[in-house]
């Protein structure tokens with residue numbers, strides 16, 4: 001392995017495949033480019049997506065910003081059913097619960113306890129002790145060090161105003177979800193002195209062998225089908241750690257999924273947009289790619305997704321079966337199929353059987 005003559009970025013082309021025929025540059029490709037080509041070939045997805053073998057690890061990862069509403073029950077039920085269906089198919093399956101409480105401003109220990117009680121009341125009990133992200137700082141620090149050593153993480157001192165000005169200078173005002181696409185101002189060195197406001201992930205290693213759209217990520221979703229996103233275009237170099245010490249959602253999620261050995265991610269489709277960023281981070285950290293299934297969202301009468309932001313009510317602790325039936329309906333499962341399920345455990349067993357047909361592994 002050596003560095004390609006046209007690749008100025010050491011962190012990209014350290015994976016360069018050396019050719020004995022250095023006089024034939026068109027035949028020389030770095031491993032990233034080879035991986036990209038592999039995913040682009042028809043039928044290659046199965047080879048790139050890790051097979052489940054006999055092991056399945058799924059998880060529900062709520063942020064404890066309040067009690068569970070129907071929307072969070074849908075996500076919990078879907079991931080639980082997927083794990084139980086895997087188990088019914090002979091896989092060694094585990095369903096984990098991870099409390100994503102990195103945002104200390106918005107999260108509370110009390111809300112986390114409420115969520116755990118609510119899950120228990122719904123019969124959705126994790127197979128291993130609950131993990132708390134607030135207790136896992138050292139793992140995120142290690143991951144950041146790994147990325148720094150690869151040249152894939154860099155300090156950024158831009159304020160929101162700086163980013164807006166840089167965008168304007170580039171002739172655009174690219175935004176998405178109210179977040180400005182980061183134009184890479186601090187990539188080579190902070191252009192201005194100031195405190196480190198953000199550690200960012202270098203999305204695009206800058207290797208010409210990737211060609212245009214080099215941060216284009218392809219993946220297969222079990223419900224949504226083939227997906228793709230050009231992370232450089234859509235997001236830019238995204239945040240790993242904020243200057244105030246708060247780790248980003250992407251960092252916590254990818255590091256923990258990797259270290260917990262999560263093989264199957266089942267979550268609401270509002271989170272599908274994070275997948276490409278998470279895949280890039282997984283690749284950089286050397287974690288295998290899990291399988292993805294993004295499920296429908298619970299919506300209110302106006303079609304808006306239920307969330308704490310729009311005051312979705314907490315679920316009724318006294319009516320677990322009613323709550324589960326509502327969640328099942330969102331997932332396309334007949335809420336009272338047969339009309340015979342009178343207990344939570346019967347209903348869950350019934351839906352587990354249906355789930356395997358609806359969302360085969």
Ligand SMILES: [Zn+2]
Nearest residue numbers: 156157158186
């Ligand atoms: Zn910056």
